[in-house]
Amino acid sequence: MGLSVYARAWRAGIVACGLAWFGPVDLRAETGEPSAPVEMIQRSAEPFGLAASSLASGGLRDKWLGVQRRLDDEMVQLALCEGDRDGCVSPAALKFLDIVDAARLREGRARLGEINRAVNLAIRPMSDLAEHGQIDVWTPPLATLARGGGDCEDYAIAKFMALRRAGLAPDDLRIVVLHDTIRGEDHAVAAARLEGRWLTLDNRRMAMVEDADVRNFQPTFVIGQHGVMRYADAPLLADASGNMIAAPLVLSSLAAPPTGHSNVPME
16 A cells, blocks of 8 residues: 555656756866776766766765765664664665665566666655755765655665665666756766666656667766766757757756855756
């Protein structure tokens, strides 16, 4: 019965996660450090097959570092609860472990699909402004599950960590920020590589889509074991009619050095 309630809430409340990135941007901060040979090797390794260069600074990098610091504490909590579930004092940790346990019973694509479905149903779509009273708050999975709500990057982070806990290699996991060329919004998804192909795990759909089949989105940033990187190229993605469109490059204030209180609205 609980699953049915979550399913109805997910279907009724699912919305695009708009990152309204605005304001003047320093192009030097956008492009990151000059490309090095190690970065060029990543051209075929990253989702969408595009080269990506590391961001040495900027709001997006700072937010991810903040999430990583909080993840350290959550991993300790998970370890304690996994060793003594009866004595676990964190319902969120138990829920996360249940999601991971169910995924471990499956193999290949079914394992990825189990985590995509379970996280989508466990979290209600909710904007940061409505939930936190401020914009652009990135949270680790246990904090998100404890609240029961979040926006696109919260789903993506939870899936990223659940997939890692379920046994996927760090090099096969990413969080990708995409620009929706139809709505003019930006969106975050988790991505997992299976048998050499990248699948996107989106909070707006239960079905996973291969990166080659993504339509009307332009990848702009990618986060993984190498940190935060900015895609160097803007791909041509087909629209629904099959026509090729050139998406305009989005220059995000998230990639620029922070100046005071520069929060980014998330919807």
